[in-house]
Amino acid sequence: MNGVDEVSPLELLRSALPGLSGAKLRVAEVIMANPDVVGRSSITWLAEQAGTSAATITRLSTSLGFDGFPELRAALAREHGRDVQAGWEKDIGSAITPDDPADKVLSILAGNQLTAARNAMASVDLEALESVADRIVAAKRVQLFAEWGDAPPAHELYLRLFRIGIPVWFGEGAYFSQVGASLLNEGDVALLVSRSGESPIAAKFVRTARDHGALTAVITGSPDSALAAAVDVAVHTGTGLGNSWTDYFAGRASDTLVGGLLWALVAQRVPDRIYERISEHDFLEPPSAKPARRKAR
Template sequence: MERGAYEEAGPDSVLVRLRGRLPEFTGALRRVAEQVLTDPAGASRATIVELAERSGTSPATITRFCRALGFEGYADLRLAIAGETGRAARSAGWAVDIGREIEPTDSLERVLGQIMAADTQAMRDTAAMTDLTEVERAADAIAAANRVDIYGASGSALVGAEMQFSLHRIGVAAWSWPDVHNGLASAALLRERDVALGISHSGQTRETIEMIAEAGSRGAVTVALTSFPRSPLADVADIVLLTATQATTFRPDALSARHPQLVLLDLLYIAVAQRTHDRSHAAFQRTAQAVAGHRLREVAA
């Protein structure tokens, strides 16, 4: 993965890695994972016994948890978490509020600060973990595609519709299919040099998986946009684009994923526009002229 301005978060971020692997953990290991994600600063200061008590597990479970994440022991895990929470606190004072529950008595100023903190951190984490080689592969495929199908349900459908609109404005034949029946019918007609993009935060939405699998069986290049690299959707896709999330009160992961998804899709869209510059520029000019008459003209004073 290429790294740039977001190098401080790092693709090896233990918290980003833990969020991505959360579905793999069950039982006691899941409780430890959720405790660490809920209060990473507290976990960085806790002893192994204290973390076991907070998560309702045992020190032996904490040790197994550490090894599952690739650490020799609890001291290494704690050091890694402390390093991340320390960087966040130094880089922006508001970052220490991430993970705090939004209370009914909180002022809108404080709520706004938490939303901004969570969304900004999620987008920074997404940038840090983005594999630009995968983005380039997806952009190459879309730029050369005869048509592009975009699949997603519920909130993911809204994100997909935004991508469809962006691609359409630069002359890419793209369709967004929020309905599984229509989506499957369209996927069945795809062929080589077509592209299918499936969007699902969890990567477990059955309808999206079915549509991507159908498109892939017809020879289309399949792209998954998800927060979980080992999800069923990622498993059936040729190219996987990953996002990170930071949940807040009233905004669970699925809702919190929307802005990072839009950022990554915007990057993909611009990469496609770069590869089709002349066509995209001409399409932009024509579409701008077409709607120009519907803009209010400034009235002279």
């Protein structure tokens, strides 16, 4: 190579474009439009796409400082690989690579979840969570709120509370959160899940709920956040927002664990209500097990 291995081949092409014409310009345009494809294709394919000869491609490659097309193609492939890796690490994280086998991916995710669960066990204020459970049992209305990635654990908590007869509602988005908060009264509960603890919509939800006399609480990974300071009760899960999907997925385990713990604490406080509801509606008896009723004669 002629000292171009550290320089982006696409940058070299951009710089050369004003001086190119004819067949060389067509080749450059094809490369610029599909650098990843060119990086794994033959010189014959590129010649067909540009409507020119292999010799023209070779001359363009050498004019850019490469020994020939194979070296230019390799540089394009390396650059694409670096871009893919950078994008992967920014989104997914560095704990998992695109080439990791499935068993390693499973092991990493399970290990991260185990760490998050341990962090939650060390961080949760049990007295605070029990106080929230007490208020939920006594409330006439419980309003849950979460956005985007925080919504799944909040929605699961909603389903579990609803199942045991708690008057609970769940809303996403600015409109539904404000309507839900405005329906709360003294003695009710407004509970949100927010890993980051930062959200203008959630902050307005909290203000509205407090103005209506409700207890406000947040399950969060950021105990020093604005939302944690704004609510009456902040429950720390032990896992913050993180910088990638892998981090966020790990934190989901702590969010779900704390939500499940809160549900269990509520259920402990209303065991008779649970039994009565199950007995009344025969939830535990499959339809086929019910005795057939005889028609009156």
